[in-house]
Amino acid sequence: MDIEKTSIEGLLVLTPRAFGDQRGYFMETYNKREFEKNGLFYDFVQDNESLSSRGVLRGLHFQKRHPQAKLVRVVQGEVFDVAVDLRKDSRTYGKWVGVVLSDVNRKMFLIPRGFAHGFLVLSETAKFVYKCDDFYHPEDEGGIRYDDPDIAILWPEVGRRILSPKDEAHPFLKDGPIAFGGGDQ
Numbered sequence: 340m341d342i343e344k345t346s347i348e349g350l351l352v353l354t355p356r357a358f359g360d361q362r363g364y365f366m367e368t369y370n371k372r373e374f375e376k377n378g379l380f381y382d383f384v385q386d387n388e389s390l391s392s393r394g395v396l397r398g399l400h401f402q403k404r405h406p407q408a409k410l411v412r413v414v415q416g417e418v419f420d421v422a423v424d425l426r427k428d429s430r431t432y433g434k435w436v437g438v439v440l441s442d443v444n445r446k447m448f449l450i451p452r453g454f455a456h457g458f459l460v461l462s463e464t465a466k467f468v469y470k471c472d473d474f475y476h477p478e479d480e481g482g483i484r485y486d487d488p489d490i491a492i493l494w495p496e497v498g499r500r501i502l503s504p505k506d507e508a509h510p511f512l513k514d515g516p517i518a519f520g521g522g523d524q
Contacts (some may be wrong), residue, residue, distance in 0.1 A: 340367075342377055345436045347424050349451040351379075352438055353410075357445060366445065369410065369470065379449065381408055383470040391460045391467065395501045396494070398457015399423055399483040399509065401517075406452035408472040416465030417441035418458040419495050423483065425517050426453035433512060435492050440467075455483050455517075459494055481517060482509035489513055 343352040357366040367373075374381060391397065398421065401407075411420060423435045438448050439461070450456055458467065485492065485502070489512055494500075 340373060340377075345438075347422070347431045347434055347436050348429075350422055350424075350436050350454070351449040353447040353449055355445060355447070368412065368447065381410070381470075381472045383410065383472050385471045385474055386468065387471065387475075388466065388468045391465055392501070393460050393463050394497045394499050396457065396459045396485055396506065397503075398506065399455040399485055400457060401425060401455045401481045401483075402473070402476060402479045403481045403517075405473050405476045405479050407475075408452045409450045409456060409469045410447055411440065411450065411456070411458075411467065411469040412445070412447040413440040413442055414466045414468055415442050416460065416462035417443070418460050418462075418465050418467060420448050420458040421456070421492055421494075422448065422450045423455040423490055423492075424453070425455055429453075433490055435490055437492065455481075457485060459497060459500070461495060461497060482506065483517065484509045484511050487511045 340356060341354040355366040355368050357364040418440050419437055420440050421435055421437045424431045426432060438446060440446050440448060
C-alpha cells in the first residue's frame with residue numbers, strides 16, 4: 340500500500356496495490372498488521388455504505404463526544420472528499436484537505452479523530468464505503484456548513500448541489516466554537 344501525507348498532519352491518502360489479470364483484479368483495502376507496521380493504530384468497529392447521485396453533498400459531519408477516525412473509499416463512481424481539522428491544539432485548525440476518490444484511482448482517505456468530514460458526488464452515482472473506529476451515536480451528531488467562508492472549501496462545480504435540510508442548517512465554524520481535545524481524541 341502506498342501512503343501519501345497531506346498538508347495536514349494525520350490526514351493520509353492510501354492507495355492499495357491491485358493485482359489484475361484477464362479476470363479482473365484483487366486488492367487488500369485493510370490489513371491491521373500492515374497498518375500497524377506503518378504506525379497506524381486503529382481499531383475499526385463499524386463499516387458504512389451510502390449510494391448517492393451527482394451533486395449530492397453530504398457533510399460536513401462529526402461526532403462531538405465520540406469522535407470517529409474513518410477510512411473512506413469509493414467502490415463505484417467518483418467523489419470529492421473533504422476533511423476539516425477541528426483539533427483544538429492543531430496549527431491547522433479550520434484548514435481542509437480535499438481528495439478525489441474513485442473506483443478508477445482506488446485511493447482511500449484516512450481521517451483521524453478530530454475532523455469534520457464530507458463529500459460531493461462528481462459522477463452520475465457513487466457508492467461510498469467507510470470504516471469507523473467508534474460506533475455512531477445519533478444524539479452526538481455535529482456539523483459545519485459546507486460553504487463556510489472562513490473554511491473556504493473549493494468544491495468542484497457539478498451544477499445543482501443537493502443537500503439534506505439538516506446539512507443546509509449546520510452552523511458556521513465561528514458561530515459555535517467546535518474543537519476536540521488533542522489530535523488523537
